[in-house]
Every structure is written in structure tokens, then in C-alpha cells.
Amino acid sequence: MEEYRARAAAAAMPLPFHSKSHYFSRRVTTFNHLFAAVYSVAIFTLFYYHLASLLNTTSFTSFFISISLFISDIILAFSWITTQSYRINPIRRREFPENLKPLLKKESDFPALDVFICTADPYKEPPIDVVNTALSVLAYNYPARKISVYISDDGGSAATLFAFMEAAKFAAEWLPFCRKNDVVERNPHAFFASNKDCYNNSEKEKMKIMYEKMKMRVEKVLEKGKVEDEFINGEEEHVAFDKWTESFTSKNHPTVIQVLLESSKNRDISGESMPNLIYLSRQKSLTSHHKFKAGALNTLIRVSGIMTNAPIILTLDCDMYSNDPETLSRVLCYLLDPKLVDISYVQFPQCFHGINKSDIYGTEYKRLFILNKSGMDGLLGPAHLGTGCFFVRRSFFGGPSSTSFESPELPELDPNHVVERAIQSREVLELAYMVAGCDYENNTKWGSKLGFRYEAPAEDYFTGYCLHSEGWKSIFCNPNRIAFYGNFPINLLDTLNQAKRWIFGLLMVGFSKYSPIIYGVKTMGLLMGLCYSYNALSWPSLSIPLTLYSFLPQLALINGISVFPKVSDPWFVLYAFLLLGAYGQDLLEFMLDGSTLQKWWNDQRMWSIRGLSSYIFASIEFCSKSFGISTFGFNVTSKVIDEEQSKRYDQEVFDFGTPSPMFLPMAAAAILNFAAALIGIWRSLGGAWEQLFLQMFLAGFVVLNCRPLYEAMLLRNDGGKLPPKITLFSLFLALLLCSLFSAFLYVF
Numbered sequence: 173m174e175e176y177r178a179r180a181a182a183a184a185m186p187l188p189f190h191s192k193s194h195y196f197s198r199r200v201t202t203f204n205h206l207f208a209a210v211y212s213v214a215i216f217t218l219f220y221y222h223l224a225s226l227l228n229t230t231s232f233t234s235f236f237i238s239i240s241l242f243i244s245d246i247i248l249a250f251s252w253i254t255t256q257s258y259r260i261n262p263i264r265r266r267e268f269p270e271n272l273k274p275l276l277k278k279e280s281d282f283p284a285l286d287v288f289i290c291t292a293d294p295y296k297e298p299p300i301d302v303v304n305t306a307l308s309v310l311a312y313n314y315p316a317r318k319i320s321v322y323i324s325d326d327g328g329s330a331a332t333l334f335a336f337m338e339a340a341k342f343a344a345e346w347l348p349f350c351r352k353n354d355v356v357e358r359n360p361h362a363f364f365a366s367n368k369d370c371y372n373n374s375e376k377e378k379m380k381i382m383y384e385k386m387k388m389r390v391e392k393v394l395e396k397g398k399v400e401d402e403f404i405n406g407e408e409e410h411v412a413f414d415k416w417t418e419s420f421t422s423k424n425h426p427t428v429i430q431v432l433l434e435s436s437k438n439r440d441i442s443g444e445s446m447p448n449l450i451y452l453s454r455q456k457s458l459t460s461h462h463k464f465k466a467g468a469l470n471t472l473i474r475v476s477g478i479m480t481n482a483p484i485i486l487t488l489d490c491d492m493y494s495n496d497p498e499t500l501s502r503v504l505c506y507l508l509d510p511k512l513v514d515i516s517y518v519q520f521p522q523c524f525h526g527i528n529k530s531d532i533y534g535t536e537y538k539r540l541f542i543l544n545k546s547g548m549d550g551l552l553g554p555a556h557l558g559t560g561c562f563f564v565r566r567s568f569f570g571g572p573s574s575t576s577f578e579s580p581e582l583p584e585l586d587p588n589h590v591v592e593r594a595i596q597s598r599e600v601l602e603l604a605y606m607v608a609g610c611d612y613e614n615n616t617k618w619g620s621k622l623g624f625r626y627e628a629p630a631e632d633y634f635t636g637y638c639l640h641s642e643g644w645k646s647i648f649c650n651p652n653r654i655a656f657y658g659n660f661p662i663n664l665l666d667t668l669n670q671a672k673r674w675i676f677g678l679l680m681v682g683f684s685k686y687s688p689i690i691y692g693v694k695t696m697g698l699l700m701g702l703c704y705s706y707n708a709l710s711w712p713s714l715s716i717p718l719t720l721y722s723f724l725p726q727l728a729l730i731n732g733i734s735v736f737p738k739v740s741d742p743w744f745v746l747y748a749f750l751l752l753g754a755y756g757q758d759l760l761e762f763m764l765d766g767s768t769l770q771k772w773w774n775d776q777r778m779w780s781i782r783g784l785s786s787y788i789f790a791s792i793e794f795c796s797k798s799f800g801i802s803t804f805g806f807n808v809t810s811k812v813i814d815e816e817q818s819k820r821y822d823q824e825v826f827d828f829g830t831p832s833p834m835f836l837p838m839a840a841a842a843i844l845n846f847a848a849a850l851i852g853i854w855r856s857l858g859g860a861w862e863q864l865f866l867q868m869f870l871a872g873f874v875v876l877n878c879r880p881l882y883e884a885m886l887l888r889n890d891g892g893k894l895p896p897k898i899t900l901f902s903l904f905l906a907l908l909l910c911s912l913f914s915a916f917l918y919v920f
């Protein structure tokens with residue numbers, strides 16, 4: 173990249189490539205800072221209150237309740253402190269790609285791009301969807317000879333290879349079609365879905381028929397489970413599929429590399445060169461660990477290094493397609509700016525197509541994907557989100573200074589190495605096969621100092637974190653036209669399992685020698701360290717206060733014990749301020765960012781639901797892994813759309829689906845809070861409302877949040893209702909808790 177940047181510096185471009193401004197108006201930011209100051213005072217006052225109550229406890233019960241609430245509030249306060257770092261200086265950026273034009277006149281002025289698309293299971297990630305993703309980037313508005321798309325298939329599936337053989341043929345028509353008609357949606361599926369009138373135009377109609385034919389063939393092959401002769405054209409394709417022998421399984425097979433398009437040879441129907449398209453399924457063996465997605469990405473870095481070695485790398489999950497063919501020129505606005513040195517990556521937010529109106533599962537993750545990343549952008553740069561990210565290849569080889577460069581074990585893998593041989597030359601292919609071998613990384617620095625890092629299954633978070641701690645910076649690019657759209661789980665269990673995997677991966681970082689609160693603060697400063705701590709430490713530990721606050725005050729309420737200050741007590745004001753302040757500020761930011769009240773409500777509900785399921789179960793798994801009882805895996809999220817589920821999702825109905833212990837704590841909380849609210853009302857009628865007001869308020873709030881649970885337990889009869897088994901179990905759990913608490917009261 174340096175040479176391109178140097179050329180930009182020499183050209184002394186008069187107009188800026190990009191600009192930045194405050195994310196919210198100055199008034200909002202100042203308000204946030206002032207509010208933070210007042211809120212911190214309130215937190216310290218609360219700690220004083222807790223200490224005083226602890227000292228004044230007279231029985232073991234009151235001591236137990238006080239200390240539990242104190243611990244909960246310490247964790248909540250820690251979490252609040254970590255989130256403040258996002259509010260120090262959130263920024264918004266704009267790019268001016270038109271100002272780059274004088275720099276990019278001929279083909280050689282454009283830096284090359286290697287795109288990595290990862291897929292792992294053809295039955296959870298339909299090959300036709302992966303094809304659509306690949307087509308959307310193959311068709312970028314960029315010199316075709318500068319683009320190479322690599323598909324990493326961890327599923328080792330002949331059906332996926334077949335799909336890409338078809339895609340290569342289709343691309344020869346699709347690319348010129350997009351160019352000629354200035355198509356903006358270059359993912360064919362999205363294009364045909366949004367252009368209902370396409371039948372009017374014969375050319376479009378022809379394309380659509382071609383697309384449907386390809387889709388049918390791909391789906392047929394997937395259904396049959398193998399590529400039968402009728403689908404194979406010519407000797408070359410035969411040779412490729414012959415690799416799928418009897419002993420070939422997704423977990424144990426040799427490397428398959430298939431060059432499907434080569435830009436120096438293949439031309440589209442208009443006679444223009446095509447991008448490179450390469451299928452890769454790295455070697456797998458039952459005896460060596462493949463390190464999940466990070467392992468796949470590192471293999472891709474090496475294979476692409478040998479074949480094309482582009483200075484820019486785009487990583488995409490198989491479902492994240494490009495929604496804007498101009499995205500790369502936005503990225504160049506940063507990567508070609510001579511003033512921005514040390515940039516490791518430009519991260520785009522994860523956005524999802526087809527989220528229902530009030531976003532019942534909080535899929536948008538507005539804080540995680542947008543607000544917090546804009547906050548980090550005002551510091552050293554956003555954390556890495558795993559997909560939709562343009563990397564500078566050099567940053568996978570040690571820190572930004574030349575002294576911290578980590579040289580790879582082969583000169584051909586050096587980020588500055590110029591590839592002179594053709595992709596399909598014997599030497600190149602031999603080397604590519606070698607670096608894709610499953611034992612290749614033994615005794616090398618891959619995964620620790622080179623490439624994506626292996627410490628945790630949250631390779632995205634951890635790799636970005638390591639890059640920042642090495643001294644790299646990053647950019648958050650969030651243009652008005654969404655750059656990438658992805659798929660998301662449409663039932664509750666999948667959503668929760670996904671969050672569980674994330675939290676588990678984050679816990680592994682949080683409680684390792686790389687813990688952001690120590691190592692992070694030391695290497696990248698307090699604020700960035702706190703930003704990273706929020707995910708790795710606050711998130712998982714929030715399960716403790718969320719669980720305690722869902723059960724303890726309610727159990728006390730049932731037994732007529734007051735645990736919060738009564739309404740006429742001055743301390744009541746403090747509680748009210750802390751509670752309303754935190755929720756109010758959250759709501760305000762959501763609304764200012766163009767969200768709706770309903771979306772915010774669902775987002776905060778999902779926060780508690782995740783706290784009572786994903787966070788708890790991830791912590792349990794983490795503990796059992798730490799004691800060597802279990803190991804971890806990467807459970808790929810299914811991207812297959814089930815018609816029934818999809819209908820329920822569109823109607824905004826919670827889908828519980830298959831029974832899972834993950835639902836137990838939340839269902840038990842729903843039952844217990846309902847009982848507590850009723851008993852609370854009854855006790856208030858007896859005159860105790862002043863003492864019990866806050867507990868009743870809390871129980872009422874939980875009950876309001878649990879509406880979908882009550883419906884799913886009692887009122888619904890569809891396939892997405894809460895399995896009766898779970899309802900019974902949680903009723904039992906709630907009763908058990910009540911009896912244990914009463915017994916505890918009796919004994920102490």
C-alpha cells in the first residue's frame with residue numbers, strides 16, 4: 173500500500189478524501205459528559221449506602237441480601253464505567269470518492285483486492301447464497317483484473333464447488349449485464365427480488381431465467397448429496413470432482429484448490445477480462461485442530477499470498493453480500509490518504525436485510541454494531557466485527573513500524589512479494605497446496621503473531637484487539653447506502669446460541685493473560701482498554717446482577733421483606749435517579765439515532781433475556797472448559813429459512829421452537845415475577861406499599877417484559893410456543909426457589 177500512498181502524497185491532491193464530525197450534536201455530547209459526572213457521584217453515593225446497610229445488618233438474611241445487591245451493583249457500575257469510554261468522542265465519517273478520480277486513471281493506479289468468503293456447511297449455508305455473495309463482489313465497480321475472490325469451504329462440499337463452477341459461467345453474463353445497466357444491486361437474488369418489473373425487459377428476463385436455472389441445478393445437486401455425471405461438463409470438471417473419493421469427509425480430506433476463473437485467460441461475453449475466482453477447501457485431518465474460521469482465514473491469507481498477494485483483503489461471511497458496488501472506492505478514500513498511516517482495517521457495520529418492524533430479537537445490535545463502534549472510531553478505531561472488513565495485508569505481519577515486522581516463513585508469503593507467475597502455473601499451485609496443508613502451521617507464528625489469532629473462538633474481536641495493541645489503528649465506515657447485508661437467526665434459540673458462542677469466546681479473552689482491563693489498558697490506553705473490557709468482561713458478568721435482580725427482590729417481596737429504601741426515604745431518590753437515568757440515557761441515544769420506542773423496548777428486553785440465558789450458559793461452559801471438563805466448538809448459525817418460522821418472525825411473534833435449558837431461567841423468572849407482583853399488590857393493600865414499592869415496580873417491569881413468554885406458555889398453539897416441558901420445569905424451578913428462600917428465612 174505504501175507505494176500507492178506515496179503516489180497520492182506526491183500528487184498533493186487539493187480536495188479531501190474524507191471528513192469527520194461529532195456523531196451526535198455537540199449539545200448531546202456535552203450533556204452525556206455532564207451526565208456521566210453526576211452519575212458517577214450517584215454511583216459512589218450508592219456504594220456508601222450499601223456499605224452502611226451492610227454494617228447495619230442484624231441477621232444473616234439481611235446480610236446475605238445486602239451483600240448480593242452490593243455485588244450486583246458493583247458489576248453494573250463496572251459495566252457502566254466501561255460504556256462511558258464509547259461516549260467520550262463518538263464520530264461520524266463521510267467519504268468523497270469523487271476526489272480520488274485524478275489519482276485513479278489507469279488500471280495500474282488501482283491497488284488489487286483479494287476477497288475471502290468463508291463457508292462451513294452446505295446444509296446450514298446454502299451454496300446458492302454463497303454464490304450470490306461472491307457474485308456481488310465479483311461485480312464490484314473496479315478493474316476486474318484487480319479483483320480475486322477466494323471461497324474457503326470448510327464443509328469440503330462437492331456441491332459448493334459445483335455451485336461455483338456454475339457461478340463462474342453465470343458471472344460471464346452477469347458482470348457485463350450489471351455494467352451495462354448500471355445495476356446497483358449486484359447480488360442477483362436481491363436484484364431479482366427487488367425488481368419485480370424485470371419481466372418487461374427481455375434482457376433482464378433472460379438473466380433471470382439463467383439465474384433460476386443455475387439455482388435449480390445447484391439445489392438439485394445439494395439435494396442428491398453428490399454431483400452426478402449429468403451435471404458435469406468436460407474432463408476438467410470430472411478431474412476436480414474425482415477428489416471426492418469414498419474416504420473424503422468434511423473432517424478428513426486432502427486440500428482441494430480449483431481455479432474457476434483466471435483474469436488473464438477468461439473473458440466475459442462482452443470480451444472484457446474477468447476477476448479471478450478460486451475455490452479452496454483446506455486439508456482437514458482428524459488428528460490436527462483446524463481452528464475454525466480463524467484457521468480458514470489464515471489459510472486464505474497464505475494461499476492468496478502465493479497466488480495474487482493483493483495489498484488489500486476483504487473478509488466476508490458467506491451470507492454478507494455487497495449492496496453497493498462503489499464500496500471499494502470509499503475504502504480507498506482512507507487507505508490512499510497519505511496522512512492516515514498505521515491503518516490496519518476499514519470496518520463496515522453488520523447490517524441485516526428483513527429485520528421485522530420492531531426488531532423483536534434486537535438483531536440490529538445498534539449499540540454493538542453502530543453506536544459503540546462510532547465511539548471507538550473517535551479513539552483508535554472500531555473493534556473488528558468479523559465480516560465486511562477491508563484489511564491492509566501488511567497488518568497481518570506484525571506492528572506498523574518496520575522494526576516490528578514479523579517475516580513469514582516463506583519469502584513468497586511476504587506482503588511485499590510480487591507474484592510474477594500465472595495462478596495456474598505448476599510452481600504456484602504446488603506452493604498453494606503446501607500452505608493449505610493441515611500441519612503446515614506447526615512450529616510457525618500463524619495464529620499467534622501472524623494472521624488471525626487463535627486464542628479464542630471470537631477470532632474477530634481478538635484479532636482486532638491484538639492489532640490495536642500492536643499499534644495499528646482502524647476506521648469505521650458507515651455510509652448512508654448500506655455496504656453489506658447479512659443473514660440473521662429468526663428464532664430465539666438460534667439468536668441466544670449465537671450470543672452464547674460470542675460470550676464464550678469473549679470470556680476466553682477476558683480471563684486470559686490478554687485481559688483488556690490489564691493488557692489492553694497497558695498497550696492501548698485506558699479508554700480503548702475499557703471499550704474492549706465492555707465486551708469481554710462486562711457482558712458475561714452482567715449475568716450475575718441480571719439473575720439476582722430477576723429473583724432476589726421478588727423472593728423477598730413474596731415474603732414481605734423490604735430490600736430497597738421506602739418511598740419517603742431520601743435514598744429512594746438515588747435509586748430512582750440511577751434507574752431512570754441509565755434507561756433514559758439509553759433510550760435517548762436510540763431515539764436520536766433514528767430508532768423507535770418499540771425497537772428500544774425490544775432491545776432492552778433482549779439484553780435481559782440474553783443475560784438470563786446466553787451469558788449464564790456461556791459462563792458455565794467457560795468454567796467447565798477451564799476445569800478441563802469440556803472443550804469448545806464453533807456451532808455455525810443456520811442461514812436456511814424455514815417457512816413457518818419466517819411467517820412467525822414477520823408477524824413479530826416470539827419463536828421458541830425446540831426445547832432447550834437456555835429457556836429455563838427466563839421462564840422461571842417470568843413465573844416468579846408474576847407471582848411476586850400479585851402478592852405485592854395484596855401486601856400493598858395491607859399497607860406495606862411504601863416499603864415494597866421499588867420491589868413491586870421491579871416485578872412489574874419484569875412482568876411487562878415477559879409478555880411474549882406468558883403468551884408462549886399459555887395462549888399459543890403453534891410450533892413456536894414454549895414447549896410445555898420447559899414451562900413445567902420452570903414452574904418447578906420457581907417453586908423450588910421459593911421454598912429454598914423460605915427455608916433459608918426460617919433457619920437464619
Ligand SMILES: O=c1ccn([C@@H]2O[C@H](COP(=O)(O)OP(=O)(O)O[C@H]3O[C@H](CO)[C@@H](O)[C@H](O)[C@H]3O)[C@@H](O)[C@H]2O)c(=O)[nH]1
Nearest residue numbers: 290291292326464465468489490557558559632806808809
Ligand atoms: O469452522 C468454521 C466455522 C465457521 N466458519 C465461517 O464463519 C462465518 C461466521 O459464522 P456464523 O455461524 O455465521 O457466525 P455468526 O455468529 O453469525 O458470526 C459472527 O461472529 C463470528 C465469531 O463468533 C465472526 O467470525 C463472524 O464474522 C461474525 O459475523 C461463516 O461464514 C462460517 O461459514 C468457517 O469458515 N469455519
Ligand SMILES: [Mn+2]
Nearest residue numbers: 489491659809
Ligand atoms: Mn453469521
